[in-house]
Amino acid sequence: MTILGIAFGIVFCLLRVVSGESGYAQNGDLEDAEPDYSFSCYSQLEVNGSQHLLRCAFDDPDVNSTHLGFEICDGLLVAGCLNFIKLQEIYFIETNKFLLIGDSKICVKLGQRILTCRKMNIVHIVKPEAPFDVRVIYREEANDFVVTFNTSHLQKKYVKNLIHEVAYHQEKNEHDWMHVNLSSTKLTLLQRKLQPDAMYEIKVRSIPTDYYKGFWSEWSPSFHFRTPEAKGPGKMEPVLLIISILSFFSVAVMVILAGVLWKKRIKPIVWPSLPDHKKTLEQLCKKPKKNLTVSFNPESFLDCQIHKVDGIQARDEVESFLQDTFPAQLEESEKQRLGGGVQCPNWPSKHAVITPKTFRGDASLRCLAGNVSVCGTPVLPSSRSPECREGGKNGPHVYQGLLLGPGTTNATLHPPFPFQSEILTLNPAAQGQLLLTPLGSNQEEAYVTMSSFYQNQ
Amino acid sequence: MFHVSFRYIFGIPPLILVLLPVASSDCEIEGKSGEEYQHVIMVSLNDLDRIRENDSNCLNNEPNFFKKHSCDDDKEATFLKTAARKLKQFLKMNIHEEFKLHLSIVSQGTLKLLNCTRKDKEKKQPSLGEVQPTKNLEEKKSSKGQKKQDEMCFLMILLEKIKTCWNKILSGTKEH
Numbered sequence: 001m002t003i004l005g006i007a008f009g010i011v012f013c014l015l016r017v018v019s020g021e022s023g024y025a026q027n028g029d030l031e032d033a034e035p036d037y038s039f040s041c042y043s044q045l046e047v048n049g050s051q052h053l054l055r056c057a058f059d060d061p062d063v064n065s066t067h068l069g070f071e072i073c074d075g076l077l078v079a080g081c082l083n084f085i086k087l088q089e090i091y092f093i094e095t096n097k098f099l100l101i102g103d104s105k106i107c108v109k110l111g112q113r114i115l116t117c118r119k120m121n122i123v124h125i126v127k128p129e130a131p132f133d134v135r136v137i138y139r140e141e142a143n144d145f146v147v148t149f150n151t152s153h154l155q156k157k158y159v160k161n162l163i164h165e166v167a168y169h170q171e172k173n174e175h176d177w178m179h180v181n182l183s184s185t186k187l188t189l190l191q192r193k194l195q196p197d198a199m200y201e202i203k204v205r206s207i208p209t210d211y212y213k214g215f216w217s218e219w220s221p222s223f224h225f226r227t228p229e230a231k232g233p234g235k236m237e238p239v240l241l242i243i244s245i246l247s248f249f250s251v252a253v254m255v256i257l258a259g260v261l262w263k264k265r266i267k268p269i270v271w272p273s274l275p276d277h278k279k280t281l282e283q284l285c286k287k288p289k290k291n292l293t294v295s296f297n298p299e300s301f302l303d304c305q306i307h308k309v310d311g312i313q314a315r316d317e318v319e320s321f322l323q324d325t326f327p328a329q330l331e332e333s334e335k336q337r338l339g340g341g342v343q344c345p346n347w348p349s350k351h352a353v354i355t356p357k358t359f360r361g362d363a364s365l366r367c368l369a370g371n372v373s374v375c376g377t378p379v380l381p382s383s384r385s386p387e388c389r390e391g392g393k394n395g396p397h398v399y400q401g402l403l404l405g406p407g408t409t410n411a412t413l414h415p416p417f418p419f420q421s422e423i424l425t426l427n428p429a430a431q432g433q434l435l436l437t438p439l440g441s442n443q444e445e446a447y448v449t450m451s452s453f454y455q456n457q
Numbered sequence: 458m459f460h461v462s463f464r465y466i467f468g469i470p471p472l473i474l475v476l477l478p479v480a481s482s483d484c485e486i487e488g489k490s491g492e493e494y495q496h497v498i499m500v501s502l503n504d505l506d507r508i509r510e511n512d513s514n515c516l517n518n519e520p521n522f523f524k525k526h527s528c529d530d531d532k533e534a535t536f537l538k539t540a541a542r543k544l545k546q547f548l549k550m551n552i553h554e555e556f557k558l559h560l561s562i563v564s565q566g567t568l569k570l571l572n573c574t575r576k577d578k579e580k581k582q583p584s585l586g587e588v589q590p591t592k593n594l595e596e597k598k599s600s601k602g603q604k605k606q607d608e609m610c611f612l613m614i615l616l617e618k619i620k621t622c623w624n625k626i627l628s629g630t631k632e633h
Contacts, residue, residue, distance in 0.1 A: 050558065077561045096558060100497045101566045123496075157500050211496040 036060045037068070037108045037116045042127040042215055046156045048094065054122065055092040056084065056106060065089060067110055075104030075122060098122050100158070126159055126214035131185075131204045134223040138191075145194070145227075147187040149204045149220060154185075161210045168202035170195060171224070183209075196230035484534040484573035491627040498566045501559035502620050508556055515610035523614070528622035534571055540619050541567040547612055550605075563619065 041056035056070050070084035070091040077097045084091040098104075100123050107117035133150040147166060153159050166187050169177045180187060194200065204220045258266065522543070528536045544564035548557055 050555070077558070077565060099562065099565055099569065101493050101569045157504075158496065211492045 035063055037063065039070075039106075039108060039116075039118070041106060041120060042125045043098075043122045044127055044129065045098075045100075045158045045212075047129070050096045051094050052096060052098050052122075053092060053094050054084075054098075055090060057090050061089070068115070069109050071107050071109060073105045073107070075099050075102050123211065124213045126208045126212045128153055128159060128162055128206045128208055128214070128217040130218040131164065131206055131220040134202060134204055134220050136202060136223055136225040138225075138228065140228075143191040145189040145191065145225070147189060147202060149185055151185065151206060153206070159208050159212045161208070161212075162206040163209050164204055164206050165216070166202065166204050167219075168200055171199045171201050191227065194227050196227055199224060199226050484538055484571040486534055486626060487570050487572045493566065493570055494623055494627065498563055498570075498623070499620075501562040501566075502616060504559050505556065505563070505616055508553070508559075509609070509613055515606075515613065520611050520614065522611070523618060528618065528625060533622050533626050534573075537567050537619065537622055538571055538573055540615055540622075541565075541571070543615060544612075544619075547608070550608070563616070567619065567623075 036059070038059045039056050040059055041054060043055075044053040047053045054072065058065060065086075069086065070093075071081045072084070072093065073081035075098065076082060077099055082093055082095060082097065084093045103119045103121050105117050105119050108115040129152050131149045131151045133148075135148050137146045137148070138144075139146060149164075151162065151164075153162055162183070164182050164185065166180045166182065167177050168189070169175075201222050201224050203222045206217045208214050526536050526539050541564045544560055547560055548564075
């Protein structure tokens with residue numbers, strides 16, 4: 001039994017040594033070791049229309065690939081395997097026969113002998129194409145930089161979803177790179193996060209996401225841009241400065257005008273004062289001049305041209321007409337008899353207005369009474385204005401004229417009172433506003449009324 | 458009594474064993490997540506629709522094939538397998554290469570995702586003409602152009618059925 005055990009042990013050891021020597025290499029003794037045929041591959045889908053690209057290479061650059069080849073099996077639309085094309089040290093295949101579902105087997109073969117194989121999924125070793133057309137635009141109004149770039153995968157059917165990495169740095173800081181990941185092709189960089197007046201370099205690369213996985217693409221061509229200089233703390237836009245100055249001055253002018261015109265214009269409109277009846281009446285009625293003689297004495301109005309009125313007529317027109325046709329004294333004498341020349345502004349037109357026709361009748365009566373100078377001299381009625389009162393100082397002259405009328409020395413003049421009474425009779429509807437009342441018993445009453453009126457002022 | 462128990466012991470179990478393979482599906486759907494279908498098969502289906510969108514002069518009558526094979530409940534995998542194999546017949550037709558490419562992707566991609574374990578010999582699929590036996594008499598009368606038109610119409614219906622069945626599978630998976 002012992003001998004048998006020893007024999008088995010020897011045989012076992014010999015077997016082990018023999019089996020270990022065949023592929024054993026230690027301490028760099030590689031004379032009999034097989035070379036390392038490990039390799040790595042990546043795929044690019046739709047690089048040329050519907051054609052896909054699969055590229056493989058040995059990890060060890062020292063591998064003698066003279067007679068080596070690659071082939072891919074499984075995961076194809078065709079039965080069997082497809083061989084790679086060798087280009088220097090790179091093996092590739094461009095075809096549209098990839099199923100893109102399931103694993104494929106990629107093998108290294110020497111002639112017809114398979115050296116090594118690896119199982120790979122074509123959609124998990126995708127390397128996108130590098131982005132291109134990187135641009136940076138500065139927006140002064142927003143104080144930021146808009147980074148845009150383009151990628152060919154936007155028009156592809158399979159690998160459409162990518163993650164893009166934007167890397168930028170200040171050129172003087174060689175290794176201080178900033179990285180930003182995004183899924184779109186547009187990025188905004190704030191100006192305050194960058195150094196002012198500095199030169200920057202920026203580049204982009206992509207990697208597939210979702211169903212398709214793989215590696216980062218190559219970097220895009222770099223783009224260089226310079227940031228603007230920093231603005232001063234107190235620097236303002238010139239337009240804004242002008243507007244602010246103009247606004248300040250406008251406000252100041254408005255305040256001054258408001259203060260100046262407050263009492264005269266603004267306050268009466270904003271806070272109108274309630275009218276005082278007494279003061280309003282005083283304003284309506286003009287104060288007579290102090291030198292104005294107010295009297296009911298007919299002698300005061302001798303110099304005053306008094307015309308009877310029949311309707312509203314211009315005083316100047318009437319005076320001129322009367323001067324042409326009648327002697328001035330006769331007019332005045334008639335007016336004296338009438339006694340209706342002096343009146344206030346509220347003299348009604350129908351008040352003591354006697355038509356010429358009527359008056360002629362009276363004149364004829366006077367003629368019969370011996371007043372020759374009066375005959376044939378119709379008197380046109382006219383209205384008198386309050387200005388007549390102003391000519392009160394000429395009153396006595398009027399009367400004198402009357403008395404000294406041509407050819408009237410022997411004429412007797414009836415006192416005006418009867419005519420006045422006649423006039424008053426002819427116009428029984430005369431308004432109570434008749435100021436020139438007969439100088440008789442009502443004289444004192446009228447005088448009191450006038451005086452009291454001015455006293456109220 | 459004794460002979461009755463023998464009947465139940467030796468009669469019914471063999472019957473069950475015989476019928477079980479028929480009732481059960483030999484395909485297991487692997488792509489239930491929907492990623493492979495959405496990113497590969499559906500892309501080809503859309504391209505096929507785009508290629509054939511100008512040619513839609515098809516009759517509304519459903520071919521007999523679909524009366525025999527339908528995407529019923531628990532029979533989705535079987536239907537897809539049959540439909541995918543049917544698509545292969547169209548690869549032999551004289552059609553555009555791009556069209557053939559997408560047909561291949563749909564057919565083989567579907568079969569790949571179904572992962573059918575039972576690799577039964579593919580029965581010799583009846584020719585396209587035999588699919589519609591009612592039309593055997595008509596084929597003799599119609600021209601080749603009409604025949605091709607009918608085949609294309611059948612193909613479009615088949616693709617539509619495959620798309621519908623896939624959507625049914627994926628929606629059922631999401632509900633669970």
